[in-house]
Amino acid sequence: MKTLWLTQVAAIVRLEIGKTFFSRRGLWVYLLACMPMVIFGGHSIVWLKRGLPCDFGHDTNVFASIFQVLDMRLTLFFGCLGIFMNLFRGEMLDRSLHFYFLSPVRREVLLVGKYLAGLLAAVTIFTTSTVVQWGLMYAHFPKSVMESYLRDGNGWRHLTAYAGVTVLGCIGYGSVFLLAGALMKNPIVPAAAVLVWESINSFAPAVLQKFSVIYYLKSLCPIEAPPDVGPVFSMLLVNADPVAPAVAVPGMLLFTMLVLVVAAMRVRKMEIHYGTD
Amino acid sequence: MLEVRNVTKRFRGIAALTDVSFEARPGEVTGYLGPNGSGKSTTVKIVTGLLAPSEGQVLYQGVDIREDPVAYKRKVGYVPEEPHLYSYLTGEEYLEMTGDLRGLPRRRTREKAAEFLRLFGLYGDRFVRLSSYSKGMRQKVLLAAALLHNPELIVLDEPFSGLDVSSAMVLRRTIPALAARGKVILYSSHVLEVVEKVCARVVILHRGRVAAYDSVERLRDLMNTPSLEDIFSQLAVEQDVDRVAGQLAALVTG
Structure with a gap:
């Protein structure tokens, strides 16, 4: 009986994983994850076809810029929105949430199960995407150069940092969109609000910056924003007050915990009344 | 009461x-x-x-x-x-999921679910996804x-x-x-x-x-x-x- 909640979490994760990975509603999440892969794959193909010289520094900066603008602000953001916002809201639309609410499952356990399932799906999809993107970016480099980069250079450190940022992005954005899905009927409103907040966050006072996912993610990126990306991009990439990883990772996790506690309080009071939703 | x-x-x-x-x-x-x-x-x-x-x-x-x-x-x-x-689950999976969420022993749930499906005439369709079930069949699963x-x-x-x-x-x-x-x-x-x-x-x-x-x-x-x-x-x-x-x-x- 002591481990009943664990059995219930496992059952919820199993059910939600199937729903998240195979639902038609989530098809665009895969397309989002593939989009940057196409860009980096295309880059390597063009370089190979034209026989252009390989420039490690240039490509590393390009990857850093695209990762911070496209992956962190678009792919990860909207991908997590698609996955986590549907965990409660999607079930309201499908009129199936009562299945859980009728079961003798604590709402907090339900929230944890759903969040873990969403996280598992998001991390699998987006970390795979990040690793493949990274591989495709350097696919046109000679094998020996890549081996040396991975073995002696910063290759593994960069790759694990990007993968780690992706995982933390899923953790942070996941909690935010889970809360938004439990809180609001129309997903566009909270999505727009979070997007605006994440975009203007760089200009917010230092204390407020800490209540943002992008603040921690930018601090953890292994490459600084290159200075020659233009004023619009540099505005998005610059991190005036970056924090050390030792602060950024626990900070991100603490932020996530706070958001999940608020979400649990909301889910506890949630009522099923599909007709008006 | x-x-x-x-x-x-x-x-x-x-x-x-x-x-x-x-x-x-x-x-x-x-x-x-x-x-x-x-x-x-x-x-x-x-x-x-x-x-x-x-x-x-x-x-x-x-x-x-x-x-x-x-x-x-x-x-x-x-x-x-x-x-x-949940349309992507089979009839059997749905009942097992219900048993898991209710904390019923897995083996007992399986036996009882199989017996319910047999009595409702759904045993032959137990591995079929619920999306393929008729309204009446789904109602039996709910029962x-x-x-x-x-x-x-x-x-x-x-x-x-x-x-x-x-x-x-x-x-x-x-x-x-x-x-x-x-x-x-x-x-x-x-x-x-x-x-x-x-x-x-x-x-x-x-x-x-x-x-x-x-x-x-x-x-x-x-x-x-x-x-x-x-x-x-x-x-x-x-x-x-x-x-x-x-x-x-x-x-x-x-």
């Missing part, structure tokens, strides 16, 4: 239920009747804990169901009106899921929806049989003939209020009518049924 005490439910200030009180006793089937929009489904959702009442309380065995909702839900089996299921954990309180909301004749006949006999084994059964339906046959007492709801609450026999005597349909017509039907039927027929053929 299930006690609904002075329950009022408002949605954005508009009352869907007003001061509803009744009891459902062990060993009896309590019918819950009312026209569309009378508040039947709202009551059922409050009794199952899906909605909280704006006023009043629901007691089970003398305890407010909101005191320990998880413990209460262990005792409840609910068959909802609409068979919305099995509601009864899998041997609930003390069974709430049935239009349980015959979509069932074929033989399954309906089986269920019609199962409901009183379960009541005879001491279950508390609340049976919400539009099908008056079945309610008349299986229910000891009925609650008739009209515009969110209890219009009548008594045994079927007593209501027949009081209203001086031979059938539950006549009682229902007098208490809860506002339109002239014969006139509207005539007008509809004229509209179709005219």
